[in-house]
Amino acid sequence: MAFGRLERTSGPQPMSDINMTPLIDVMLVLLVIFMITAPLMTSSLKLDLPRSDAAQSSDAPSFIAVSIDAGGHLFLADQEIDATALAQRVVELAQANPQTEVQLRADQAVPYGRVAELIGIVQKGGLTRIGFVAVAPSSTP
DSSP: OOOOOOOOOOOOOOOOOOOOOHHHHHHHHHHHHHHTGGGOOOOOOOOOOOOOOTTOOOOSSSSSEEEEEETOOEEEEEEEEEEHHHHHHHHHHHHHHHTOOEEEEEEETTTTHHHHHHHHHHHHOOOOOOEOOOOOOOOOO
């Protein structure tokens, strides 16, 4: 029997490279968060929307946003527009796609009669899908 020298094998060497996988995961999560929140920040028109427990965003594939501020001014996609131009634009959109949804955002101070006039303009133009936008009530009284 031959006894040789007992050789000790050294253990694995410590890894001196940085692990990029967690960093990439964090960056992708941040990218998704910014992609989701960026469209929500595009509305620059300040309205005091009514509060509703049933308020939730709509995932309508094609829609237009029509707003009425406290002064009664009409806005189409955050650009001020008068009633006749809005009626013409609604007719054009109805001819292009009759399933286009109108998302109506009205300030709380706007009288219901003014909102009803706007609904009449939209329906007369040929669009019948109208959604009222509201914000969820805050949990603090």
